[in-house]
Amino acid sequence: LLVLDDVWFEKSHNETEWELFLAPLVSKQSGSKVLVTSRSKTLPAAICCEQEHVIHLENMDDTEFLALFKHHAFSGAEIKDQLLRTKLEDTAEEIAKRLGQCPLAAKVLGSRLCRKKDIAEWRAALKFGDLSDPFTSLLWSYEKLEPRLQRCFLFCLLLY
Numbered sequence: 001l002l003v004l005d006d007v008w009f010e011k012s013h014n015e016t017e018w019e020l021f022l023a024p025l026v027s028k029q030s031g032s033k034v035l036v037t038s039r040s041k042t043l044p045a046a047i048c049c050e051q052e053h054v055i056h057l058e059n060m061d062d063t064e065f066l067a068l069f070k071h072h073a074f075s076g077a078e079i080k081d082q083l084l085r086t087k088l089e090d091t092a093e094e095i096a097k098r099l100g101q102c103p104l105a106a107k108v109l110g111s112r113l114c115r116k117k118d119i120a121e122w123r124a125a126l127k128f129g130d131l132s133d134p135f136t137s138l139l140w141s142y143e144k145l146e147p148r149l150q151r152c153f154l155f156c157l158l159l160y
């Protein structure tokens with residue numbers, strides 16, 4: 001089983017590069033499978049998916065999505081101050097509404113906020129652009145890193 005998670009492909013991308021990338025990974029042996037997830041409806045032909053094997057997932061309902069966000073946002077140490085907990089939960093609901101049902105954004109933002117028990121940090125997340133765009137959430141998360149860790153990411157980007 002090979003899992004390719006969150007594949008991004010635009011018609012302008014080079015199909016040949018995908019064919020070269022996938023050639024050693026895709027086995028035609030009986031029982032071997034490739035699972036591809038994507039937010040895009042356009043996939044490279046090299047993935048060879050037949051329409052009857054494509055499963056379109058529906059958005060979660062608001063309650064499920066809020067539960068996913070809270071799972072990540074409140075996974076840190078227990079908050080004993082009940083007033084603070086209530087304020088954070090109210091802010092979590094506001095944030096979840098702005099995440100546009102994007103599970104990646106919920107995980108990234110929630111994971112960053114779970115270490116913050118300051119209501120000002122949580123409200124600052126509400127002011128950070130379009131939270132429904134996963135890149136915005138990733139950028140917000142990056143900007144909250146210590147400068148030395150930011151340099152590590154920049155170095156890796158240069159190698160890419």
